[in-house]
C-alpha cells in the first residue's frame with residue numbers, strides 16, 4: 001500500500017516572464033515554459049495543496065508580465081483546485097508585483113500546514129538580504145506553532161556559493177535567518193534563484209533549492225563564470241509525511257518514455 005502524504009506542494013521558481021512575452025535572451029518563450037510546467041501538474045492527476053511561485057516571476061519587473069501572470073494564476077488555481085502563491089525575487093519590481101499579485105510577504109495555512117513567503121530581495125540589487133523588520137515579522141509569525149509545521153519560502157537560498165558570479169548575488173545574512181528559525185516549527189526552507197536544483201541545511205532545517213522553470217544554469221561552469229542553458233529546466237514537488245519531508249525534482253519538459261508501468 002502506498003503511503004499517503006498529509007500535504008503535497010509544487011514549487012515553480014524563476015519564471016522570468018518578459019514584457020509582451022518577448023523571447024528571453026532571444027530564445028526562451030517563458031510563458032510557454034510556465035504553461036508546460038503547470039500542464040505537467042494537471043496531467044499528473046496528483047492533488048496539490050498549493051503551487052508556490054518562489055520569485056523572479058518577471059525578468060525585468062514589467063507590469064504587463066505580472067498582469068499576464070495574475071491571469072494564469074487565477075486560471076490555474078481554478079483548474080488545479082488549489083491556491084497559487086506568489087513570492088518575490090531580485091528580478092521582481094516590488095510595486096508592480098504587489099499591485100497585481102498582493103504582498104510579497106504572506107502567510108497561508110492549509111489544513112494545518114503553514115506556508116510563509118518571505119521577501120529576501122533588496123530593491124535595485126541582485127543580492128538578497130532579510131531586513132530587520134522582516135526578521136521581526138517572521139519571528140512574530142513563528143511565535144506559535146502550526147499543527148503540521150511551517151514551510152518557509154525565501155527566494156535567495158541561505159547557503160554559501162563558490163561561484164564567483166552567484167556569490168555576489170547571494171543572501172547576505174543567512175545567520176540572522178538561522179537565528180530567527182532556531183527552535184521554530186519550520187520543517188523545510190524552499191528557495192530558488194540559482195536555477196540549479198540542490199539541497200542543504202540551515203540550523204538543521206532542510207533547504208531545497210528549485211531549478212529554474214524558464215532556464216537552467218550549469219553548476220559545472222561556476223569556476224569560469226555563469227552559463228545559462230536552454231534545456232534542463234525543472235521544478236520541485238514536495239510531499240509531507242509525519243516526521244519527514246520528501247522533495248523530488250521534475251523536468252519541465254515531459255521527456256521521452258523509456259518504459260512505463262501503469263497501475264490505473
Ligand SMILES: [Fe+2]
Pocket residue numbers: 014016056089091193194195212
Ligand atoms: Fe532567477
Ligand SMILES: [Fe+2]
Pocket residue numbers: 055056089090091155192193194
Ligand atoms: Fe534570483
